[in-house]
Amino acid sequence: MITQLLTSISQGVGLTLYVTGASLLFGGLIGLVLVAAARSPIAIVRAIATLYISIVRVIPPITWLFLIYFGLPQYALRLSTIQAAIIGFSIIASAFMAEIYRSGLLSIPDGQREAAHALGLSPITTVGYIITPQAFRVALPAMATYGIGLLKDSALASTIGVREITYYAQQSAKHMHEGLLSFIVAGALYIVISLVVAIVSRRVDLTLRRKIGVA
Numbered sequence: 001m002i003t004q005l006l007t008s009i010s011q012g013v014g015l016t017l018y019v020t021g022a023s024l025l026f027g028g029l030i031g032l033v034l035v036a037a038a039r040s041p042i043a044i045v046r047a048i049a050t051l052y053i054s055i056v057r058v059i060p061p062i063t064w065l066f067l068i069y070f071g072l073p074q075y076a077l078r079l080s081t082i083q084a085a086i087i088g089f090s091i092i093a094s095a096f097m098a099e100i101y102r103s104g105l106l107s108i109p110d111g112q113r114e115a116a117h118a119l120g121l122s123p124i125t126t127v128g129y130i131i132t133p134q135a136f137r138v139a140l141p142a143m144a145t146y147g148i149g150l151l152k153d154s155a156l157a158s159t160i161g162v163r164e165i166t167y168y169a170q171q172s173a174k175h176m177h178e179g180l181l182s183f184i185v186a187g188a189l190y191i192v193i194s195l196v197v198a199i200v201s202r203r204v205d206l207t208l209r210r211k212i213g214v215a
Contacts, residue, residue, distance in 0.1 A: 001178065005185045009170045012165035013189060015082070019164060020151045022086045027093020028143075034098035035105070049098075056095035062156045064088040069160045085157040089150060096146055104139030105131070137208040144201030145169045155190075165189055 037049035069084035079087065108131055116126040158167035169186035173179040 001176070002181065005176065005178065005182055007188065009165060009168045009182065009185050012163055012168040015162065016154055017193070018165040019082065019085050019089065019157055019162065020147070020154045023089035023093050023154075024097075024147055024150055026086065026090035030090065030094035031097030031101055034094060035101040038098065038102065039105075051100055053095045056091055057099075061088065061092055061153050062159060064091060065156060065160055077097070081157070081161040084160060085154070085162050085204070089154065089157075092153075093150060097143070100139050100142045101135070101173060102147060103142065104135035105139045110136050110197065123185055133208070137205065140201060140205050140208070147201075149178055151193060151197070152190060170179045182204070 034049050034053060038053070040046050040049070047171075065084060065088045067086045069079065069081065072079060072084075088100050112130055112134070113126060114129050121130070154164055155166040157164055158170060161167070165186050169182045173182040176182070
């Protein structure tokens with residue numbers, strides 16, 4: 001029975017990883033724009049970025065999914081379940097990733113920038129080779145933690161019909177009448193994937209520490 005359930009529910013692993021990975025990628029890219037806007041010298045740009053981040057973070061993920069999947073078709077914009085899930089989670093991820101980037105940047109002492117300027121380094125070189133690597137290392141644990149959280153939130157995509165892990169767990173529970181066991185198997189799959197993400201992020205963190213000589 002367990003083998004049968006595992007085989008059935010494992011069908012959703014690929015789509016779970018796809019939705020999570022795509023959302024984290026797009027959200028991370030938008031987050032870069034947001035954090036740049038939030039640190040802009042132009043007050044109105046800072047205000048818009050800050051307002052966007054604040055609003056997105058307080059609205060529940062399932063509300064975003066329903067707004068996009070059920071709401072947009074009223075305006076002639078019909079999306080597939082996967083498209084709606086990725087767009088919704090990308091919007092959410094962009095706000096959280098922007099805050100993670102901001103905390104990483106704030107951890108870098110101003111003396112680093114001043115020293116780079118005194119050496120005659122250009123702003124692009126300073127950001128690309130001095131600030132960004134250090135900020136990324138500081139932000140990496142938070143990014144990994146958020147990635148695991150996003151992986152768990154991806155279960156909400158089943159509410160709009162995305163065939164990920166939770167979707168197949170629900171189907172297995174209905175067809176095999178093993179509700180408890182189905183969701184135990186689904187939970188175990190989420191745990192395994194989360195552990196893999198945590199181990200990989202830890203190894204990347206250790207590699208970065210060695211390269212920049214941090215104990």
